[in-house]
Amino acid sequence: MKPQKKLPRKFYTRDVHTVAKELLGKFLVRKIGRKHLIGKIVEVEAYDGSVDKAAHTYGGKTKRNEVMFNEGGFLYVYFTYGMHFCSNVVTGKLNEGKAVLLRAIEPLGGLDKMALNRFGKKDISTMELKNLTNGPAKICQAFGIVRSENGTDLAGNEIFILDSSKLSENKIASSTRIGIKKSVDLPWRYYIKNNSFLSRK
DNA sequence: CCACGGATTGGCT
DNA sequence: GCCAATCCGTGGA
Numbered sequence: 481m482k483p484q485k486k487l488p489r490k491f492y493t494r495d496v497h498t499v500a501k502e503l504l505g506k507f508l509v510r511k512i513g514r515k516h517l518i519g520k521i522v523e524v525e526a527y528d529g530s531v532d533k534a535a536h537t538y539g540g541k542t543k544r545n546e547v548m549f550n551e552g553g554f555l556y557v558y559f560t561y562g563m564h565f566c567s568n569v570v571t572g573k574l575n576e577g578k579a580v581l582l583r584a585i586e587p588l589g590g591l592d593k594m595a596l597n598r599f600g601k602k603d604i605s606t607m608e609l610k611n612l613t614n615g616p617a618k619i620c621q622a623f624g625i626v627r628s629e630n631g632t633d634l635a636g637n638e639i640f641i642l643d644s645s646k647l648s649e650n651k652i653a654s655s656t657r658i659g660i661k662k663s664v665d666l667p668w669r670y671y672i673k674n675n676s677f678l679s680r681k
Numbered sequence: 682c683c684a685c686g687g688a689t690t691g692g693c694t
Numbered sequence: 695g696c697c698a699a700t701c702c703g704t705g706g707a
Contacts, residue, residue, distance in 0.1 A: 525699070534699065544692065562689030564700050581699060617700050659699055 484643040489635050491643075492552030492571055496578040499552070499571040500526040500670050501652055503580060507588070507642040510623045516590055517623050519613055521641075523584035523671040523678050525657045527568070529577030533662035537577030547631045549577050555639060557620070557630040564617035567625050569634065569641075583658070583669070585613040586677040587622070594622040615679045647672065 487506065492499060503521050510517040529537025529548070536545040536558065547556045548570055556568040556579050568579035587594055587609070592602040594612055598621050604612070613622050620626070625639070632639050655669045658680060671678055 527699075536699080539693090542692080558699080559690070559692095560698055561700050562691075562698090566699060568699085583699090611701095615700070657699070661698085 487634070487641045487643055489551075489553045492569065492634065493573060494552070494571065496526045496528055496571040496580060497668070497670075499569070500524045500580045500668075502646060503569065503582075503641070504652060504670060504672050505644050505647045507644060508582070508585060508619075508623070508639075509642060510590075510625070510639050511637060512590075512593065512624065515593060517593055518589035518642075519585035519587045519619075519623075521582060521584075522586050522675040523669070525581040525583055526668040526670070527579050527581060528668075532666060532668075534657065534660040534664075534666075535577065535579075537579075541577075545577070548579050549575050550631075553634045555625075555629060555632040555634060557625055557627060557632075559627060560617075565620040565626055566616040567620055567629070581616055582619055583616050584671070584675075584677055584679045585619050585622075586675065587612050597624055598622050610677065614677050 503524055506521050508519050527535040529535040537548050541549055550570050551574045552571040554570045556570050557565055568581045570579045572578045595602050595604045613619050634640050653673045654667050656667055657669045
């Protein structure tokens, strides 16, 4: 099963929950020089500033969150806990303030580079492989995504997502979101059942 | 296995 | 000044 073509703008400009679920099973790609880092998206969370107090956009536009108010198909990268970056796929139309947080990825290509980014060495243990990209900040570290990638157009050639066949509903599970203190009861975390690279069951 | 706390910057009250 | 869409190491059961 070969990855297909790049997802078009139209994919991203739809409803945040539709995009969140359809991102599962797709392939995140980061081009570095002539190398490619690639991984399958296995866990995401939806954030919707119109109703969701946990969303960065809930209180309106600021310098920090302005990218999240773009139309769909841009990367919103934020800095948190004084040391971590996390990345989101912006969805919907201009000024909606909705995005999908990438929470876990199954690493597939460029493993040595990801290992170097995460652990400072190419050869890693089985345990380190499992811990390579199973969390939002771990994804950014492995893929080398930092502040300067905030606002990257996913319709471009640096960071993009490749299509693959849509997963059937029975392979997808949902739960409440992880690590937040507001709007804690919204069941807006979506993940591929039984995948071994999830940040949690 | 689980619970807890430290790291460390910067956005917003 | 408070505290965050996290991660990792430690210490106890």
